[in-house]
Amino acid sequence: MQAANRTPWQITVGVWQALFLREAVARLSADRVAWIWLIAEPIAHVVILVWFRTLIGRVRLVPGAEYIPWLVIGITTFIMFRNQMNRGMQAISANRGLFAYRQVQPVDTVLARCGLEGMLSTLVFTLIIFLFSLVGYHLMPHHPLHVLHIWASVWVFGMGVALIFSVVVTALPEAAKFISMLMFPVYFLSGVMIPVQYFPHDLQQYLLYNPMLHAIELIRTGFFETYRPVDGVSAMYLHYWVWCALFLGLLFQLRYKQRLLAQ
């Protein structure tokens, strides 16, 4: 085949397509339950949390929203962010063999993997909305555009964080353990399962530093007309984090490219 003269942009797009297809095959055929787990995981989280709350007998109402749809939205949004981060930061080491081709840059592997992960999550989210609507829960978005806006922001945020952590994890493999452990408190403090409204006001001030809390509260306001998020939630604050993470991540990839390739 004659290798045509291609522009850098054409080469990059070709690499993204190839990596995307490779990641899709690897993700969906990794093991026997890989594809069903995509949907089963968020539902399993919901079931366990609802059961847990019933067990301790503290099923309280969330002001302005039904409890289960409220939970489903929080969990699905958070799982998308977590998957982007966890899988995105492993992308470089998982594709090491492919850096033999100079067209493939470390940053491409992270972007392709996060792109795929986001698309799968979007598909799963849509399916879950339909599934829960079918069994009678009210889960249709009240402001679809607002939901899309926040969903896309979380997607980009996950990508940015994955870009940063993929550099950290490749340079210091031990860091992966701490980063995974860090996700556990973030999960609890993002208002996924416990409404942050119930925390004391002094504590809320500190919890509001967490951008994922903003994202999850904001996406809920898009679903429920009467839902009132915690005071101080702002889309602007979320956007600061999203764009800072993305640009810092791209900067890291540019700065440490040689080191990432040489490992």
Add this chain to the structure above:
Amino acid sequence: MIEVRNLYKRYHGPFGGDWVLKDVNFTIPDNVSVGILGRNGAGKSTLLRIIGGMDAADKGSVVRNSRVSWPIGLGGGFQGSMTGRQNVKFVARIHGGGDRIPEIIQRVQEFAEIGKAFDQSVKTYSSGMRSRLAFGLSLAFDFDVYLSDEATAVGDVAFKAKATKAFQDQVGKASIIMVSHQVGMLKDLCQAGVWISEGKAIWFDDIHEAIKRYHESIGK
């Protein structure tokens, strides 16, 4: 034409590292095949990786005015969890294969002759099968310069003959830069030679002289 100018390379370990290549200079004219010689660890593969654009030099530069392949050889280039076919498709896509992918797959399959293993994951391959696939894959693209890092070392006699013939057919169209310890193959395929020793590279217009010099240095 490939021009290597004032090339320096060292590996950065946690406690620093010694220079692997120190001030390497040479120019490879078009259509001249070059054999790279040197003892183990002399920096041959490193030089080839830098020429192929896989690794960057610490100082100096490499000017490539032609289409250069990736370094074909034992070390990597395939994703173990994917099948041979998927790997070939992947490489065809990143090289802008487009709608010619089926044709490329056909060519690789014919050259590699690994039968049913083509649809099994690469991690199950023997080193000989891997090198057959890698070699066939690189030949499916028309590069001006092929880089070979012991690409045929583990192949059987039939494969070595086939590989040599494939390169001899390319004479006039493409050249090769090869790292090898197989003297016969170097003499068959290369005209010029580079001997690497203690971080320096010495250019020889005649491969026989380079081999002679290398053998003297190892006391053979």
